[in-house]
Amino acid sequence: MxxxxxxxxxxxxxxxxxxxxxxxxxxxxxxxxxxxxxxxxxxxxxxxxxxxxxxxxxxxxxxxxxxxxxxxxxxxxxxxxxVPIGAALRTGRTPPDVSTLDAMKAAIDKADRIALTLAPSGDHLMEVFQCLGVLPLVEAKLVRFDTSTMVNEHMAASDDDVLGFGPASEIIAWRNRGIVYAGPLHETIQMALxxxxxxxxxxxxxxxxxxxxxxxxxxxxxxxxxxxxxx
The missing domain is CATH 3.40.190.10 (Periplasmic binding protein-like II)
Known part of the structure; x- marks a missing residue:
């Protein structure tokens, strides 16, 4: 052409x-x-x-x-x-500490729901949760969506404490649209592409x-x- x-x-x-x-x-x-x-x-x-x-x-x-x-x-x-994987909550909630494995486990325990994508980053985190021994807890609270945008929309609209995970850039894009960025995950469990x-x-x-x-x-x-x- x-x-x-x-x-x-x-x-x-x-x-x-x-x-x-x-x-x-x-x-x-x-x-x-x-x-x-x-x-x-x-x-x-x-x-x-x-x-x-x-x-x-x-x-x-x-x-x-x-x-x-x-x-x-x-x-x-x-x-x-x-682009690293990060965590987020709805604006108005106190951002959780996800900088260490113990802190992330505590944040998962405190959250009402856990939101992930059906993309590779979400699949990676499911393997991480299994290795950390928190998969049963996550599965009891888990909601998954096709895209990070859908995860963000769910967090922004929910009255519950929904802890969402996704590519940091897609979370940060929502920083003035109802989402607060908690920061990147610990390097030992990252999938930074x-x-x-x-x-x-x-x-x-x-x-x-x-x-x-x-x-x-x-x-x-x-x-x-x-x-x-x-x-």
């Missing part, structure tokens, strides 16, 4: 890098960027099956590596940072895609990602 005449870029991003991308685009005054989002694994699958209309993808490094091995990535890749932006081999506006990656590699843009929880 040839390059488009117009400057518009289509950027597909997983939810964890969506807030940082939007902030960076706004801060840089960039125009003509069509930002789209979906589950990372669905973006990856669409790329592999030639079903994705886009120029750039922002995904976990493992997914970018898989796409590169399949010949789907062109010349251009930019590391964005790492590195993310990158990459230009697709099928990109129709490759020159503009290269320019965007250069703009995202500025101090201003990286500050926007860091403020969003991509560290």
């Amino acid at each position: 040839g390059e488009r005449d117009d400057p518009q870029l289509v950027v597909w991003t997983a939810g964890s890098t969506l807030p940082g991308l939007r902030a960076a685009v706004t801060a840089a005054g960039l125009a003509g960027i069509d930002v789209r989002t979906n589950h990372g694994h669905l973006i990856e699958q669409a790329c592999l099956e030639y079903r994705l209309d886009g120029d750039i993808v922002m995904l976990p490094d493992a997914m970018i590596d898989k796409l590169a091995a399949a010949g789907k990535i062109g010349a251009g890749r930019l590391p964005l940072g790492i 590195p993310y990158s932006a990459a230009i697709l081999g099928q990109a129709r506006n490759k020159a503009a895609a290269v320019t965007l990656l250069k703009r995202l590699d500025t101090d201003e843009a990286r500050a926007s990602f860091k403020d969003s929880g991509v560290v």
